Amino acid sequence: MQQDSDFQGRVSFLCGDWQVVALSGRTPVLPACSELVLSFFDALSHTLMSSREARAYPDVVTWAFWIRRASLEKAARRISKDARIRVGRGFALHIAPSNVPVNFAVSMTSSLLAGNITAVRVPSREFEQVRIICDAINSVLGSGFEAMRPYLAVMRYGHDDAINASLSSMCDLRVVWGGDATVAAFRAIAIPPRAIEMDFPDRHSLCVVDSSEYLKMDPSQVALLFYTDTYYSDQNACSSPRAVIWLGSGREEARERFYKALHDLVFKRYAMQPIQAVDKLNAFCELAAAGFRPLRAGSDNLLWRIEGCRADARLMDFKQPGGYFFDIDASSLEDALPLMDKRCQTVSCIGVDPAEVARMAAAHGARGVDRVVAVGHTMDLSFTWDGFDMIESMSRIIDA
């Protein structure tokens, strides 16, 4: 990079250094799912799984579990079923989102497995999870994985268009996670003609419940699973359901039981910030001002449950994190279609067969719904994300 010296003071490297970026054009790409990368991740998995510090963070442990050899080899087998040669695209620049601490590592995983030289910008907020993972990466790089050094850099820098432009001008793949504004800002920065871009803008997610099936379940177990999907990430993740859609018979009894069990758990576990109460009230007023006729059920600020709205696509313009749910009555799954627009990512299911939801969305040509899972699994890590096969999309084929 020409402006190396200008930038060096403005970028701090948590892993790797400028050399990784500066030499990226000359560093050979790796084959997809190379043994080097698999064993690097396995060593990293061991380091984190046996770290007492990491164990305090379920999201770190979940990622560490996902990158263990047994799990990655499954992904590798899927890739190698295609007999054609698959290699990295080159230098991959990743812009990680500010709302999910471990997301940078997830993006990095697919990118390295695809065979790319990978540079990730982590959010400026100093999450402990980021530090713990970067410490582990550095420790593994220093104990037998020197060969991985040219392939990985983790950096932190502020909103700096000059650095973004310079890194973008060199990349072969740019991966941007973030709100719509972040994605739009990067879209305005050119990448080379051969480079490709994968963007992960803001999405919303839903939960569908078969009421009579739910009434057969243990309410506290379901509450815990739903809590994991929502409150655990402050309902900030794209995959956190914003609306709960009630189907089938016994709806009234089911929703009373559901929200009571959820509230009991939230009361015990969730530390709400005062600003969240203000934001929820504000979102509710905006919804009312927009012509909806929302009713608020429940009596405290931990759990806002908004009734009286139909499944209307505009509803999601008024979504709010921190325990704020649109509670929607539906006579059939099809009633939820307006919410399954192109912004809809995950549908989580309670007592509903995920395959049925997927078939329904496909049969109606819905523009959204990239993933349908059982409740409690919206945060599961997967190599298929937002409709992309991540390793395939980040690599290229040599057709011979």
Next chain:
Amino acid sequence: MPEAFRHESRKKSMTNKEKYINCFTQALEVPAEGVEKLEYQGVESWDSVGHMSLVAALEDAFGIQMDTDDIVDLSSFEKGIAIMKKYGVEI
């Protein structure tokens, strides 16, 4: 893999039973006494995080790759013995 990352229970001199017990005591940080009675969520440390540590330890100790169904089914010390059998590991 560098030596530092090898799990202790891979040492050749141990019997499968010893290795198996070791996985529980290390992953769940529990004493060896009473380990046979352990069940998922029966002790505080065998939560979802402890479960992942345990599975990783077992895969490592016996050089196996567990299927998702078996990972979910691993609900007790006893149950785990039957699951290990599927992977050709006699405890």
